[in-house]
Amino acid sequence: MVWTRHDYDEIPGTYVFDGKRANSGYALNKMAFSFNSEENRKAFAADMDGYCRRYGLSDEQREAVLAGDFLKLLHLGGNVYYLAKIAVFHGLNVQDAGAAFQGITTAEFKQKLLDQSAGFETQLKREGGYWHG
Amino acid sequence: MAKIIGGLTTSHIPAVGNAMAEGLEQDPYWKRFFEGYEPVKQWLDEVKPDLAIVVYNDHGLNFFLNQVPTFALGCADNYQNDDEGWGIPASADVPGDAQFSWHLAESLIRQEFDMTTCQEMKVDHGFMVPMNLFWRHHESWPLKAIPLAVNTVQHPLTSAARCFKLGKALRKAVDSYPDDLKVVVIGTGGLSHQLQGERAGIIDVEFDLQCIDKIINEPEWMTGLSNDYIMEKAGTEGIEVIMWMIMRGALSDKVDVLHKHYHAPISNTGAGVLLLTDAQ
Numbered sequence: 001m002v003w004t005r006h007d008y009d010e011i012p013g014t015y016v017f018d019g020k021r022a023n024s025g026y027a028l029n030k031m032a033f034s035f036n037s038e039e040n041r042k043a044f045a046a047d048m049d050g051y052c053r054r055y056g057l058s059d060e061q062r063e064a065v066l067a068g069d070f071l072k073l074l075h076l077g078g079n080v081y082y083l084a085k086i087a088v089f090h091g092l093n094v095q096d097a098g099a100a101f102q103g104i105t106t107a108e109f110k111q112k113l114l115d116q117s118a119g120f121e122t123q124l125k126r127e128g129g130y131w132h133g
Numbered sequence: 134m135a136k137i138i139g140g141l142t143t144s145h146i147p148a149v150g151n152a153m154a155e156g157l158e159q160d161p162y163w164k165r166f167f168e169g170y171e172p173v174k175q176w177l178d179e180v181k182p183d184l185a186i187v188v189y190n191d192h193g194l195n196f197f198l199n200q201v202p203t204f205a206l207g208c209a210d211n212y213q214n215d216d217e218g219w220g221i222p223a224s225a226d227v228p229g230d231a232q233f234s235w236h237l238a239e240s241l242i243r244q245e246f247d248m249t250t251c252q253e254m255k256v257d258h259g260f261m262v263p264m265n266l267f268w269r270h271h272e273s274w275p276l277k278a279i280p281l282a283v284n285t286v287q288h289p290l291t292s293a294a295r296c297f298k299l300g301k302a303l304r305k306a307v308d309s310y311p312d313d314l315k316v317v318v319i320g321t322g323g324l325s326h327q328l329q330g331e332r333a334g335i336i337d338v339e340f341d342l343q344c345i346d347k348i349i350n351e352p353e354w355m356t357g358l359s360n361d362y363i364m365e366k367a368g369t370e371g372i373e374v375i376m377w378m379i380m381r382g383a384l385s386d387k388v389d390v391l392h393k394h395y396h397a398p399i400s401n402t403g404a405g406v407l408l409l410t411d412a413q
Binding site: 006007008011012013014015016017018019022026029030032033035036037038041071074079080081082083084085088093094095097098101102109112113114116117120123124127129130131 | 147148169172192193194197198199215216217218219286287288289327328329330331332333334335336337338339342346360361364365369370390392393394395396397398400401403
């Protein structure tokens, strides 16, 4: 029994959320889904370890949740939209998490986004027809 | 007869929802982005559509990963926004039109698009951010809306080609409804962004602008792109651009561009706005 390989597996630094990851991350993502409810968020905040155990996370997943190790959680089947619901408890948003995935600061991560977008207004003028207000 | 009077596109970034909730429209970071919506809002207030079909993906509010429909259509008279776990205040309920939804479902399924029909459907930021971007200046929602959710979260995903065909089928479905309804179709999500992994933080302005140009002028080009290619260029979450193709399929082969706007970065994303109509 093997998981089918895909061309997208070759994209570096990328964990496409497919069946393989959905399967291994199911309990983890299910727990994260429960955080849509404030009551559940309170219960988790009061006893994170116990809450993870109730949802049947693996030891590795539970430890990574408690440590706020989001790259590890991606490796262990976490879906990024669901990890965002866990990141809140570590005081992180998606930009902080993006930085953490790469081991850089959030300021460096934001600068990277600015660098890639630099000069976009010149490109819009070249393309033509864009609203420039 | 119901008629599609225009196609809109917009990103649906949660940070935009926060910015609107906090009234940051004039903040230097946000100003240019929000101003890009003003001409579209004016047009909408002039033409006064009766209903918007909002194409978006759910990010873990209504659909958990236990059941993931590729295409799901809201078939209710009311849609609720709710807590997604990170504190964006819930927006007011959005009125639907169950009779029109069921007509669309019947027509689409007859045209071999096997929609999942949803009589209860919570709508997340993917739906609400666009609704708020275009209509939050009204005291209450000035139109009805129908959510059309596309799975762009758990692979395997549908394709740009399939979304384009769904748009064409949606056009036929709308055109065959006997009631006089002015309808806009809104393709949401994108453009380039990747939230996950060491490769998080991709913005590819050139690819974004190429997609905008091709979606307007040569949508067939987009239908030739594989999901792998789009993810490699635009990032794993940039794949949401395929939902713009449903909007594009619902318009005629040639379109007029009433408005075209782009801004980057907004949060982690290249953000595009389009207002298109059938060529006059």
